[in-house]
Amino acid sequence: MSLNESWAARAARALTPNYKQQPVALVRGQGARVWDADGKEYLDFIGGVAVDALGHCAPALVEALAEQARTVWHVSNHFYIPRQIELAEALLETAPWARRAFLCNSGCEANEAMLKLARRHFAELGQPERNEIVACTDSFHGRTLFTVTVGGQEKYRQGFGPLPGGVRHVPFGDVAALRAALGPRTAAFIVEPTLGEAGVVPAPEGYLAAAREATRRAGALLCLDEIQTGMGRTGKMWAHQWEGVEPDLLSSAKALGGGFPIGAVLATEAVGRHLVAGSHGTTFGGNPLACAVALRVLRELRGGALENGRVVGERLRDGLQRLAAGGRLERVRGRGMLLGLVLKGVSAPEVAARAREGGILVNPIGEGVIRVAPPLTLTADEADEAVRRIGAALAAAPAAS
Numbered sequence: 379m380s381l382n383e384s385w386a387a388r389a390a391r392a393l394t395p396n397y398k399q400q401p402v403a404l405v406r407g408q409g410a411r412v413w414d415a416d417g418k419e420y421l422d423f424i425g426g427v428a429v430d431a432l433g434h435c436a437p438a439l440v441e442a443l444a445e446q447a448r449t450v451w452h453v454s455n456h457f458y459i460p461r462q463i464e465l466a467e468a469l470l471e472t473a474p475w476a477r478r479a480f481l482c483n484s485g486c487e488a489n490e491a492m493l494k495l496a497r498r499h500f501a502e503l504g505q506p507e508r509n510e511i512v513a514c515t516d517s518f519h520g521r522t523l524f525t526v527t528v529g530g531q532e533k534y535r536q537g538f539g540p541l542p543g544g545v546r547h548v549p550f551g552d553v554a555a556l557r558a559a560l561g562p563r564t565a566a567f568i569v570e571p572t573l574g575e576a577g578v579v580p581a582p583e584g585y586l587a588a589a590r591e592a593t594r595r596a597g598a599l600l601c602l603d604e605i606q607t608g609m610g611r612t613g614k615m616w617a618h619q620w621e622g623v624e625p626d627l628l629s630s631a632k633a634l635g636g637g638f639p640i641g642a643v644l645a646t647e648a649v650g651r652h653l654v655a656g657s658h659g660t661t662f663g664g665n666p667l668a669c670a671v672a673l674r675v676l677r678e679l680r681g682g683a684l685e686n687g688r689v690v691g692e693r694l695r696d697g698l699q700r701l702a703a704g705g706r707l708e709r710v711r712g713r714g715m716l717l718g719l720v721l722k723g724v725s726a727p728e729v730a731a732r733a734r735e736g737g738i739l740v741n742p743i744g745e746g747v748i749r750v751a752p753p754l755t756l757t758a759d760e761a762d763e764a765v766r767r768i769g770a771a772l773a774a775a776p777a778a779s
């Protein structure tokens with residue numbers, strides 16, 4: 379039995395069976411590469427699901443983490459935490475409309491806080507009846523009970539009822555349906571600039587601007603879930619900055635800590651001030667270790683990683699686009715370092731398996747899409763190597779029946 383197989387067998391006995399896993403145990407990473415338990419090397423083109431923005435074990439992050447680990451790990455929000463305050467200030471600098479930040483530990487927690495704040499905002503204004511959340515079909519916002527209810531994928535809600543009320547869904551990208559759904563009872567519309575878990579589906583051009591206009595007219599808040607699209611992933615710090623819109627609230631997580639768990643909500647002054655003392659909180663949120671690492675992630679993005687991701691992302695996209703000539707790739711969706719390969723006549727899990735055998739890890743979504751989310755620090759040579767390996771995997775996969 380190989381070491382990978384041995385880990386798979388132990389996982390099957392010891393863990394709840396809630397994940398569908400690729401049959402390798404990853405034990406080491408450096409930059410854009412990872413190694414499995416049997417020593418095989420891969421280009422990591424899923425990067426912990428769009429988390430490892432600076433690659434694995436980036437020296438700057440290792441240094442920030444080690445330095446903080448020698449200083450203080452955890453003190454709780456009963457006290458001021460300098461690293462947390464510095465991180466809030468640094469995050470607010472990335473979003474001119476935002477005046478307040480709340481820190482937590484993950485994406486679903488950020489969305490949970492964002493949606494709770496949207497309701498609390500209107501309750502504080504004396505309008506508790508304005509509590510409805512409008513969200514998009516096919517969206518993904520996390521796995522807490524509130525966020526699976528708000529998310530637009532029925533399969534994630536199955537068997538977990540009763541669900542919280544006051545949530546309705548509209549088709550993603552449909553401006554008329556959105557306008558019709560918003561009204562005097564709407565607290566907020568929550569949307570991803572690009573649907574990530576649904577296979578990298580960018581919002582149609584103008585949709586976010588129309589959503590901004592429609593929510594403003596209805597007196598409701600616009601909440602952007604930038605957990606997957608933010609932190610430079612699409613070539614700008616936040617994906618909504620491509621569209622020139624400004625939300626009332628924004629959630630971040632995934633790449634924010636470069637692999638260390640952390641989440642954040644950014645809010646305007648008018649809304650953020652309503653998360654009043656005692657209304658919400660978390661034990662670990664804004665913990666010194668997480669904040670020290672996230673601060674360094676932001677510094678590295680500003681110091682060139684964001685720009686590199688935009689430039690190399692274009693090269694990668696062009697290279698992948700050329701694979702369409704082989705007849706098994708319909709098109710490439712997305713921008714920057716978040717791309718969806720829409721397949722034609724081959725199944726995504728088969729392509730991912732061939733890719734893995736050929737030395738590159740990618741993420742199959744359903745039967746028809748491969749998602750890639752390599753580090754923003756990827757080199758041009760690594761991008762070219764990845765295109766060759768993905769091309770070989772497309773050619774090697776059996777035709778779908």
Ligand SMILES: *Cc1c(COP(=O)(O)O)cnc(C)c1O
Pocket residue numbers: 484485486487489518519520521570574575603604605606631632
């Ligand atoms: C990953 C993700 C979440 C959930 O984040 P977790 O850290 O897994 O809770 C929410 N929204 C989007 C868009 C995501 O990609």
